[in-house]
Amino acid sequence: MGSDPWENRTRTLLTIRRQGPRRFGRSPPGWEDGAVVSEPVKTLPLVFEEPKGPRGRRPKPPQHLADLTPAERKTRAEELGVPGYRARQLATHYFGRLADDPEQMTDLPAAQRAELVDGMLPHLMSPLRTLEADKGTTRKTLWKLFDGALVESVLMRYPDRTTLCVSSQAGCGMACPFCATGQGGLQRNMSTGEIVEQVLAGARSLDRGEVPGGPGRVNNVVFMGMGEPMANYKAVIGAVRRLTDPAPDGYGMSARGITVSTVGLVPRINQLAAEGIPVTLALSLHAPDDELRDELVPVNTRWKVDETVEAAWSYARTTKRRVSIEYAMMRGINDQAWRADLLGDVLNSRGDWGWVHVNLIPLNPTPGSKWTASDPRDEREFVRRLEAKGIPTTVRDTRGREIDGACGQLAAEE
Ligand code: SAH
Numbered sequence: 324m325g326s327d328p329w330e331n332r333t334r335t336l337l338t339i340r341r342q343g344p345r346r347f348g349r350s351p352p353g354w355e356d357g358a359v360v361s362e363p364v365k366t367l368p369l370v371f372e373e374p375k376g377p378r379g380r381r382p383k384p385p386q387h388l389a390d391l392t393p394a395e396r397k398t399r400a401e402e403l404g405v406p407g408y409r410a411r412q413l414a415t416h417y418f419g420r421l422a423d424d425p426e427q428m429t430d431l432p433a434a435q436r437a438e439l440v441d442g443m444l445p446h447l448m449s450p451l452r453t454l455e456a457d458k459g460t461t462r463k464t465l466w467k468l469f470d471g472a473l474v475e476s477v478l479m480r481y482p483d484r485t486t487l488c489v490s491s492q493a494g495c496g497m498a499c500p501f502c503a504t505g506q507g508g509l510q511r512n513m514s515t516g517e518i519v520e521q522v523l524a525g526a527r528s529l530d531r532g533e534v535p536g537g538p539g540r541v542n543n544v545v546f547m548g549m550g551e552p553m554a555n556y557k558a559v560i561g562a563v564r565r566l567t568d569p570a571p572d573g574y575g576m577s578a579r580g581i582t583v584s585t586v587g588l589v590p591r592i593n594q595l596a597a598e599g600i601p602v603t604l605a606l607s608l609h610a611p612d613d614e615l616r617d618e619l620v621p622v623n624t625r626w627k628v629d630e631t632v633e634a635a636w637s638y639a640r641t642t643k644r645r646v647s648i649e650y651a652m653m654r655g656i657n658d659q660a661w662r663a664d665l666l667g668d669v670l671n672s673r674g675d676w677g678w679v680h681v682n683l684i685p686l687n688p689t690p691g692s693k694w695t696a697s698d699p700r701d702e703r704e705f706v707r708r709l710e711a712k713g714i715p716t717t718v719r720d721t722r723g724r725e726i727d728g729a730c731g732q733l734a735a736e737e
Contacts, residue, residue, distance in 0.1 A: 368496075368498065388444055421526055423527065451737060456725050460481075461480070461722050461726070464476050475733045484543060489522060489545070490733070494509045495549055497621065500619065504733050522566060541576065546583045551585065584607060606648055609657060632670065648666075660705070681714055683705065683718045685697070688732075
């Protein structure tokens with residue numbers, strides 16, 4: 324048994340669910356010895372709001388140009404005592420030229436340069452460590468934020484594109500038992516600037532030829548790092564806008580290159596659909612039935628499979644973007660042939676106009692977890708059954724697994 328009693332308890336509960344109530348040989352802490360248990364117990368609460376800081380206040384990250392719209396930047400420049408057009412010059416350095424050294428910003432008056440850069444391009448995060456895999460084309464960076472909070476981002480370069488997987492919160496409050504981030508709880512929301520800076524840091528290292536394959540750009544951004552993006556909605560939308568605004572207002576990437584992944588905060592999915600930005604939505608479903616999903620993805624106790632899939636379907640209908648269903652394959656837990664059939668039926672019940680595809684993720688190991696990845700034969704059968712029902716299905720590669728940089732492995736420890 325692992326050292327984390329909560330892990331063991333969840334595992335035991337899933338066993339009970341499949342076998343019916345039984346007596347524990349060894350009771351988890353706080354339970355009567357030999358108690359008969361038939362109800363699921365949630366040890367980690369769902370946390371939607373960031374916890375309050377000391378004395379009820381949380382210090383905010385320094386305000387950065389990337390937190391602001393072009394109009395707000397102008398005002399900010401004026402507050403700093405310079406003409407509004409300086410804001411655009413700074414944005415050109417940051418988003419357009421990918422500069423981060425004030426010395427290079429020679430179009431700014433030398434006497435005010437340091438003050439302007441401090442005021443609008445403040446230092447947001449320091450890299451503590453970068454781990455590499457795949458001959459340097461997969462790079463996981465651990466960042467320390469201004470208040471000591473730790474987050475990770477992962478750059479993945481493929482022959483034809485580069486993807487940046489970013490964090491949107493330090494930690495995560497969604498408590499999914501198979502995810503390393505979920506087990507650490509939520510420390511705080513990240514600011515728009517902190518989210519954007521993860522992408523820009525990757526963009527700078529690509530631009531400078533520091534990643535094997537020659538100079539390049541970030542083509543894809545996936546909100547699949549630490550955190551639940553829909554629980555930090557405003558900052559995430561701000562980041563999406565900054566990344567898609569044409570240079571020099573933003574990084575100028577295509578909204579189609581951005582994927583927002585969620586456990587299924589239904590009202591937020593609906594809100595995102597109404598924004599009119601065609602980003603791809605990924606829904607972490609992991610089970611087609613409420614009984615199992617209540618345990619694997621605790622937010623399911625708020626919004627059930629049916630209304631969650633309905634929101635995803637409606638997102639696809641509004642945005643004309645195909646939704647991606649994420650499904651981590653866990654041996655003996657959610658990988659049975661009948662669940663593949665049920666998943667196909669649940670998705671097809673909304674119509675078969677190609678609104679959805681399924682992305683199976685071989686379960687990545689997390690510390691202390693008892694779960695393992697599915698048998699490849701079960702995985703193949705799962706794919707076969709979904710495809711037989713007309714659902715396009717892919718199996719995700721597990722890049723970064725050896726550096727704990729794959730899905731669900733980001734835990735940000737020093
Ligand atoms: N909170 C959002 C964003 C994180 S995305 C969400 O859950 O969608 C990270 C993806 O990796 C999610 O689909 C998550 O369910 C999945 N994941 C978590 N732990 C995993 C693990 N151990 N193995 C494989 N995938 C995992």
